[in-house]
Amino acid sequence: MTTTGVASCPRTAGRVTGGVRVAAVADGRGGTALPLLAGEGALAVRRTGTRAWTQQSPRPKGAAVTLVGAMSAPLGGDRMRVEIAVGADARLTVRSAAATVALPGRGGESAWYDVLLTVAGGAELLWLPEPLIAAAGSDLRMTTRVDLVRGARLVLREEAVLGRYGESPGRLASRLTVTVDGRPLLDQDFRVGPGSAPGWDGPAGLAGHRAFGQLLVAGSGTATLGPQLLTRASDVVQAVATPLAGGAATLVTALAPDARHLRPLLARTLEELLDGSATDIRPVPAAGPP
Amino acid sequence: MSAALLLLTDGRFPAGGHAHSGGAEAAVAEGRITGAATLAEFCRGRLHTTGLVAAALAAAAAAGADLLALDDAADARTPSPALRTVSRRLGRQLLRAARAAWPAAVLDQLAADRPRGAHQPVVLGATARAAGLTPLDAARAAAYESAGSPATATVRLLGLDPFQAAAVLARLAPEVDAVADAATAAAHRARTEGTGALPAASAPLLDVSAERHAAWPTRLFTS
Numbered sequence: 001m002t003t004t005g006v007a008s009c010p011r012t013a014g015r016v017t018g019g020v021r022v023a024a025v026a027d028g029r030g031g032t033a034l035p036l037l038a039g040e041g042a043l044a045v046r047r048t049g050t051r052a053w054t055q056q057s058p059r060p061k062g063a064a065v066t067l068v069g070a071m072s073a074p075l076g077g078d079r080m081r082v083e084i085a086v087g088a089d090a091r092l093t094v095r096s097a098a099a100t101v102a103l104p105g106r107g108g109e110s111a112w113y114d115v116l117l118t119v120a121g122g123a124e125l126l127w128l129p130e131p132l133i134a135a136a137g138s139d140l141r142m143t144t145r146v147d148l149v150r151g152a153r154l155v156l157r158e159e160a161v162l163g164r165y166g167e168s169p170g171r172l173a174s175r176l177t178v179t180v181d182g183r184p185l186l187d188q189d190f191r192v193g194p195g196s197a198p199g200w201d202g203p204a205g206l207a208g209h210r211a212f213g214q215l216l217v218a219g220s221g222t223a224t225l226g227p228q229l230l231t232r233a234s235d236v237v238q239a240v241a242t243p244l245a246g247g248a249a250t251l252v253t254a255l256a257p258d259a260r261h262l263r264p265l266l267a268r269t270l271e272e273l274l275d276g277s278a279t280d281i282r283p284v285p286a287a288g289p290p
Numbered sequence: 291m292s293a294a295l296l297l298l299t300d301g302r303f304p305a306g307g308h309a310h311s312g313g314a315e316a317a318v319a320e321g322r323i324t325g326a327a328t329l330a331e332f333c334r335g336r337l338h339t340t341g342l343v344a345a346a347l348a349a350a351a352a353a354g355a356d357l358l359a360l361d362d363a364a365d366a367r368t369p370s371p372a373l374r375t376v377s378r379r380l381g382r383q384l385l386r387a388a389r390a391a392w393p394a395a396v397l398d399q400l401a402a403d404r405p406r407g408a409h410q411p412v413v414l415g416a417t418a419r420a421a422g423l424t425p426l427d428a429a430r431a432a433a434y435e436s437a438g439s440p441a442t443a444t445v446r447l448l449g450l451d452p453f454q455a456a457a458v459l460a461r462l463a464p465e466v467d468a469v470a471d472a473a474t475a476a477a478h479r480a481r482t483e484g485t486g487a488l489p490a491a492s493a494p495l496l497d498v499s500a501e502r503h504a505a506w507p508t509r510l511f512t513s
Contacts (some may be wrong), residue, residue, distance in 0.1 A: 003342070012375060019321065023476060123440040126443065130460075147444050175490060177486065177490070178366075182502065183362060184362055184363055184365070184366035184485065185366055185485070186366050186369065187363070187366040187367050187486070187490040188367070188369065188490055189489065189490040189491050189492055190492050190494070191491060197335075197338035197339065197342075198334050198335075198338055199331055199332075199334035199335030199336075199337070199338055200335065200338075201340075202331035202332060202335040203317050203323055203328050203331055203332040204313065204317070204322075204331070204332045204333075204334075204335030204493060204495065204496055205321035205335040205337065205339075205493070205495065206338040206495065207322055207495055209495070226371075227370070227372065227501050227504075229498075229501060229502055229505065233319075233320055233499075233502055238495060238498045238499075238504075239498065240370075240497065240498045240501045242369050242370055242371055242497070244365075244366075244369060244372060245365035245366070245368070245371075245374055246362065246365055246366060253369065253494045253497055253498060254494075254496055255494055255498065278403050
């Protein structure tokens, strides 16, 4: 397994067993070019075409890439890293080919997965990976760091599922930190599973829910509206959309019994956000360049 | 143990905390708190998430960190606008009482910088500093409060035996101390690493139910 060419995160310095680096830049003709598209070890990345922000968008299309797990990972002991930089006025959509399944390592060590996303002014990143599944006995420490410049736009979806179907939960610590011009916009550390914080599955914790999702729409041209409950107290999915304090940003927080119930709500909300068809939550058209 | 800490955490100190259930009213209504056992688990879960974050913010403020940077950090760790409003309202009430009890220029400055109220744990930490208390004192006060307010509220909400509520808190005391220790250590790291070193433990179900609770037409507690 090669470890060359992938910078290791200072916080998790050590053996990197999989890494992806992508740089997207405006190509000067209204499109987006990918001067850097590199995968190492357990992770690969492929260009998968273009995607517009909306079907009717008059704005130029961006690039789209898909992350592909080249082998079973992350296993305990693995250190994976994804670095994506979207330059000024470029537009990039990142998906993944399949769910990421965290599995136990032989020695019971933790696995580490660090994602670093930077989005420059006038740029747009849609980060839409498939769910992360914490299999029984696994122990994954994930960090997602997003640095936005004012004038950048971000759509980010995160889904975490505890245990494969019918399986007991693995342990997961997943911290999502988003900054705008260096100021914190959102900082959430989700710590669940056996051996994590006491009370993690109790009445102030997951209360039996096994799937957790977040959808963040942030930045330039994004509407911030009042909080909106997306489900009723008696529903199996508990979800709310809330405006964040630090600027134009809306966060959808959802808990569900399993992945099957979580995805439809997030998918529906995401479609509404992308198509602009929602009456309450929608991105407003971005102001054009002066 | 300083008598100033006893006063700061005394339920009779006019800081307005009695009007808040720490999410217990919504949890009772949704059937997640039904008695002493589920109350204990609720308090435990809140202590290790919301309580840890509040304790670290309070410890950092008590250690003399930049209060407005901590206030921003609290915002980023509070995605629920209902909970942000509550925290700032409680912060404003606490600051009013604190400025009377322990007058200090830093408290006057915070009131001027955040006229609608700074986040309560930030005010708590700044108050502790003005009262001559340590970062660990501030962390203990915040951590204890995170478990204490649901326990006290549940006595009213469920008619729970007050002795049982006290027993819940007594059994949690070692965990409150451990959370305060961890929060204080993080606050010391934040002095060199910035507010990103402070814990950000999230409690998504508490965020959803806080928004639901805020939309109730009538309720016993503000939050």
